[in-house]
Amino acid sequence: MDIEQLKPEDFKSDQMVRWCAGCGDHAILSSVLKALPQLGYKHEDVVFVSGIGCSSRFPYYVNTYGFHGIHGRAMAVASGVKTSNPNLCVFVITGDGDGLAIGGNHFIHLVRRDIDVNLILFNNRIYGLTKGQYSPTSKQGSVTKTSPFGTIEQPFKPGGITIGANGTFFARTIDSMPKISTEILLEAAKHKGTSITEVLQNCVIYNDMTFGDITDRDNRDDRIIMLKHGEPMIYGKNQDKGLMMKDNQIHVVKLGENGISDKDLLVHDAHTEFAGIHLLLANMDYPNFPVALGVIRACESAKSYDVKMTDQIEAVHGKSKIHSMHDLMHSGSTWEVK
Amino acid sequence: MSKQAKVIEIEEVAIRFSGDSGDGMQLTGTLFSDTSALYGNDVSTFPDYPAEIRAPQGTVGGVSGFQVHFGHTQINTPGDYCDVLVAMNPAALKANFRWVKPDGIIIYDVDQFDAKNIEKAGYKSDPFEEEDVTGIQLISAPISNLTKESLKDIGLDQKSILRCKNMFALGIVSWLYDRPLEHAVKFFNTKFAKKPILVEANTKVLYDGYYYAETIEAFTSNFKVKPADIEKGVYRSINGNQAVAWGMMAAAEKADLQLFCGSYPITPATGILEELAARKDLRVKTFQAEDEIAGICTSIGASFAGSLAVTTTSGPGLALKGEAIGLAVMTELPLVIVDVQRGGPSTGLPTKTEQSDLMQALYGRNGESPVVVIASSTPSNCFDYAYMACKIAVEHMTPVILLTDGFLANGTEPWKIPDLNDFPEIKVPRVERDTKNWQPYARDPETLTRTWAIPGTPGMEHRLGSLEKMNITGTVSYVPENHELMSHIRDQKIQKVAKDIPPLEIVGDEDADLLIIGWGGTYGHLVTALTEVRREGHKVALAQFNYIFPLPSNTSEVLGRFKKLLVCEINLGQFANYLRMQHPEYPYRKFNKIMGLPFTVKDLTEAIVKNLED
Ligand SMILES: Cc1ncc(C[n+]2csc(CCOP(=O)(O)OP(=O)(O)O)c2C)c(N)n1
Ligand code: SF4
Numbered sequence: 001m002d003i004e005q006l007k008p009e010d011f012k013s014d015q016m017v018r019w020c021a022g023c024g025d026h027a028i029l030s031s032v033l034k035a036l037p038q039l040g041y042k043h044e045d046v047v048f049v050s051g052i053g054c055s056s057r058f059p060y061y062v063n064t065y066g067f068h069g070i071h072g073r074a075m076a077v078a079s080g081v082k083t084s085n086p087n088l089c090v091f092v093i094t095g096d097g098d099g100l101a102i103g104g105n106h107f108i109h110l111v112r113r114d115i116d117v118n119l120i121l122f123n124n125r126i127y128g129l130t131k132g133q134y135s136p137t138s139k140q141g142s143v144t145k146t147s148p149f150g151t152i153e154q155p156f157k158p159g160g161i162t163i164g165a166n167g168t169f170f171a172r173t174i175d176s177m178p179k180i181s182t183e184i185l186l187e188a189a190k191h192k193g194t195s196i197t198e199v200l201q202n203c204v205i206y207n208d209m210t211f212g213d214i215t216d217r218d219n220r221d222d223r224i225i226m227l228k229h230g231e232p233m234i235y236g237k238n239q240d241k242g243l244m245m246k247d248n249q250i251h252v253v254k255l256g257e258n259g260i261s262d263k264d265l266l267v268h269d270a271h272t273e274f275a276g277i278h279l280l281l282a283n284m285d286y287p288n289f290p291v292a293l294g295v296i297r298a299c300e301s302a303k304s305y306d307v308k309m310t311d312q313i314e315a316v317h318g319k320s321k322i323h324s325m326h327d328l329m330h331s332g333s334t335w336e337v338k
Numbered sequence: 339m340s341k342q343a344k345v346i347e348i349e350e351v352a353i354r355f356s357g358d359s360g361d362g363m364q365l366t367g368t369l370f371s372d373t374s375a376l377y378g379n380d381v382s383t384f385p386d387y388p389a390e391i392r393a394p395q396g397t398v399g400g401v402s403g404f405q406v407h408f409g410h411t412q413i414n415t416p417g418d419y420c421d422v423l424v425a426m427n428p429a430a431l432k433a434n435f436r437w438v439k440p441d442g443i444i445i446y447d448v449d450q451f452d453a454k455n456i457e458k459a460g461y462k463s464d465p466f467e468e469e470d471v472t473g474i475q476l477i478s479a480p481i482s483n484l485t486k487e488s489l490k491d492i493g494l495d496q497k498s499i500l501r502c503k504n505m506f507a508l509g510i511v512s513w514l515y516d517r518p519l520e521h522a523v524k525f526f527n528t529k530f531a532k533k534p535i536l537v538e539a540n541t542k543v544l545y546d547g548y549y550y551a552e553t554i555e556a557f558t559s560n561f562k563v564k565p566a567d568i569e570k571g572v573y574r575s576i577n578g579n580q581a582v583a584w585g586m587m588a589a590a591e592k593a594d595l596q597l598f599c600g601s602y603p604i605t606p607a608t609g610i611l612e613e614l615a616a617r618k619d620l621r622v623k624t625f626q627a628e629d630e631i632a633g634i635c636t637s638i639g640a641s642f643a644g645s646l647a648v649t650t651t652s653g654p655g656l657a658l659k660g661e662a663i664g665l666a667v668m669t670e671l672p673l674v675i676v677d678v679q680r681g682g683p684s685t686g687l688p689t690k691t692e693q694s695d696l697m698q699a700l701y702g703r704n705g706e707s708p709v710v711v712i713a714s715s716t717p718s719n720c721f722d723y724a725y726m727a728c729k730i731a732v733e734h735m736t737p738v739i740l741l742t743d744g745f746l747a748n749g750t751e752p753w754k755i756p757d758l759n760d761f762p763e764i765k766v767p768r769v770e771r772d773t774k775n776w777q778p779y780a781r782d783p784e785t786l787t788r789t790w791a792i793p794g795t796p797g798m799e800h801r802l803g804s805l806e807k808m809n810i811t812g813t814v815s816y817v818p819e820n821h822e823l824m825s826h827i828r829d830q831k832i833q834k835v836a837k838d839i840p841p842l843e844i845v846g847d848e849d850a851d852l853l854i855i856g857w858g859g860t861y862g863h864l865v866t867a868l869t870e871v872r873r874e875g876h877k878v879a880l881a882q883f884n885y886i887f888p889l890p891s892n893t894s895e896v897l898g899r900f901k902k903l904l905v906c907e908i909n910l911g912q913f914a915n916y917l918r919m920q921h922p923e924y925p926y927r928k929f930n931k932i933m934g935l936p937f938t939v940k941d942l943t944e945a946i947v948k949n950l951e952d
């Protein structure tokens with residue numbers, strides 16, 4: 001089949017989707033299915049790798065190559081797939097437990113190496129598959145099955161971790177905004193290097209409405225900001241709020257008040273290597289700030305790990321006199337017994 | 339020769355070079371053993387270095403040793419006890435005195451035997467009074483001072499001058515065993531090509547040591563060890579880690595697959611990763627992961643993507659890899675896991691050898707999780723078994739654990755460079771492009787092997803995973819009957835590998851009463867002990883196992899031929915217990931040592947004779 005003619009349905013597998021009705025994962029699946037035909041890859045060149053969790057069932061529902069691994073190790077498995085064959089387009093599907101608790105170490109090292117894979121982090125702030133224990137992203141005080149009196153732990157911020165690990169791409173979206181999710185996923189896939197896309201995902205069963213503050217239709221536009229590269233940071237139902245930089249801090253301002261116009265606002269530069277502003281933006285949280293969605297950071301790395309590895313191999317191969325095991329075994333110090 | 343020393347011909351000699359970690363004993367030993375190999379002797383060496391990188395100078399903890407055993411006859415071990423101990427300081431004497439033969443020679447650097455060093459070594463008075471040196475020839479040589487004297491006009495600082503003293507010792511021993519010096523000099527010329535002054539210094543000290551030995555009256559004779567009767571061919575020296583790496587590379591070349599190694603450094607396995615990392619010219623891909631789990635998981639990913647994937651580690655790392663090995667069992671992907679065993683449990687004895695990971699390799703995973711387990715038995719046959727591990731992994735679509743140990747990993751011996759044409763083909767069960775109705779878990783009826791569809795192949799898109807698989811289709815299944823069926827299939831699939839492995843052979847007397855049983859890295863010591871016991875007129879045989887799971891098909895038949903079975907291993911009896919389980923029809927006796935050291939031939943011969951008698 002011609003790549004151009006592929007449709008989302010062409011990427012659907014014949015497996016019955018088993019997530020709970022109303023689970024945010026359904027919407028993420030459809031956003032991904034919409035993005036896939038636009039990537040320019042053939043079915044056989046796409047690989048989905050996941051760990052364990054509700055979200056990690058994902059690869060079964062896409063009819064590309066897929067690998068459902070063990071808990072926390074999707075990042076490592078995917079690193080092996082991509083390094084082994086850099087021609088493949090590799091996605092990692094992971095949850096907040098899978099990717100940031102048991103797999104937290106692999107997560108930061110994937111980002112640090114900047115291997116060209118696209119990681120989608122399904123953040124529902126809970127362990128879904130094991131039926132409702134708190135996760136590393138659960139808000140402090142969350143009452144869950146393993147924190148009946150509320151958690152006393154500080155949560156991780158995935159954006160902070162990514163940027164702290166020298167990540168080159170971080171984006172955020174919400175399950176209930178599938179169109180935007182598809183756009184962001186396309187950006188993520190285009191990025192050369194590790195892309196991290198955090199999807200705020202609702203678990204209707206064990207953590208319903210954890211993102212209610214920012215997803216509630218009546219108020220959400222006042223509580224989120226869509227960042228677009230090159231555009232001033234304006235948001236709000238009436239497009240009357242903005243973000244300004246003062247004293248090295250981000251401030252929420254009202255347009256028109258105190259003579260503030262859109263010229264005074266921050267203009268989003270997703271491409272700058274300077275991580276400070278991206279970190280501030282990624283860590284903004286309601287109610288003090290709007291939650292940032294969109295591509296927060298996308299600075300082009302010189303070369304991703306997989307490409308550097310291939311280049312190094314070819315360079316050494318070109319210079320060496322050893323091109324076979326025979327050459328190697330007879331190189332260096334040998335002697336003949338006659 | 340200025341002095342008429344007698345030349346005495348001998349069959350074999352073991353020499354132990356020992357000194358402080360900074361004294362260059364590993365290099366000294368290596369130069370001596372390479373010279374002997376070039377000269378035509380059979381050689382076996384073993385380095386013994388401390389776990390601490392920079393233990394305090396002059397202490398027993400900081401002693402580094404290197405034993406070279408060479409001979410006119412076949413040499414299978416580095417030798418238990420040495421004929422010559424070179425002790426560069428009192429700590430070296432303290433650490434190694436127990437290994438000197440009762441009629442051996444100790445050559446020591448008397449300049450280092452001052453009160454301070456003697457105390458640091460833990461001696462209270464004169465070391466040669468504290469140790470029982472009766473019968474031992476002591477050669478007190480002012481090695482440090484003569485080195486200083488030798489290089490006083492060369493224009494090097496004191497520290498650099500003293501660094502050459504190991505070559506003085508090498509010179510002495512070279513004269514004593516009539517070794518040519520050319521190889522060492524050639525080595526200096528390559529190694530210090532950019533620093534001619536060091537070439538000159540090392541060469542001068544080496545010759546001065548040689549002439550010193552020739553001149554002093556201390557040695558009444560020197561010794562000649564004639565070349566061994568060795569098979570014709572081109573040889574090189576190889577250690578077990580290098581042999582493992584090369585065996586895997588050879589398999590990749592033969593199978594025409596890309597070799598991928600995801601690994602995490604750990605003593606004594608690191609050498610394999612280092613060797614592979616150096617071979618970009620052969621397009622080997624190495625991935626130094628953040629831990630052992632990532633090491634194996636990247637390899638599983640690479641295997642899914644179509645590489646010949648391996649991961650290398652030692653006992654603690656194997657423990658971390660357990661869950662992921664199960665993933666490879668479930669997904670039925672080829673994978674080789676190399677475990678270079680060391681003393682355990684926990685961090686245990688990182689630089690010492692042991693055979694105590696056998697049960698971990700066989701059973702250290704959740705669920706019914708059968709994998710092929712094989713073990714190499716000499717430094718150089720690590721090449722062959724690494725090759726076979728890859729062949730079995732690929733052809734049977736299964737993880738294979740290859741067990742070596744610290745002794746094999748670091749031990750070197752001459753290796754006749756093989757012709758890869760003599761190695762068996764490796765048939766890759768790859769799914770071809772136009773296969774119709776391919777099913778991920780459909781199997782070859784003979785071997786029960788499934789086929790390998792590699793991402794990038796159109797029409798074969800499929801999902802693999804850690805959840806139980808439906809027979810044939812490979813989709814997720816929780817059906818009770820299917821789980822039972824799949825459990826049996828996974829077990830049977832490994833049992834069927836037995837068809838591809840050679841029958842168990844014995845060495846020694848077919849009609850003996852006693853069969854010595856060993857596995858893996860103890861072969862050299864067991865066969866040497868066997869030879870000695872037979873030389874004394876006893877009848878005895880040896881069976882050394884390389885294939886552990888599955889066992890060779892004729893195992894029961896072989897064991898049944900002998901009245902007494904004595905299982906010798908460096909642990910508390912894991913293989914004996916395994917045989918009891920697999921072949922409960924026979925009674926097993928055990929001989930075990932667990933000191934972090936290889937067997938000594940002496941202990942073995944005593945144990946064998948004792949078991950012959952009762
Ligand atoms: C080694 C291991 N430890 C624990 C588990 C149990 N377990 C499975 S999924 C999971 C957490 C899943 O949470 P998350 O990654 O957030 O995924 P979600 O289900 O929320 O999508 C846990 C603890 C396991 N399968 N394996
Ligand atoms: S438990 Fe929660 S995360 Fe899991 S499928 Fe149901 S709704 Fe989704």
Ligand SMILES: [Mg+2]
Pocket residue numbers: 053095096097122123124125126127128135
């Ligand atoms: Mg979760």
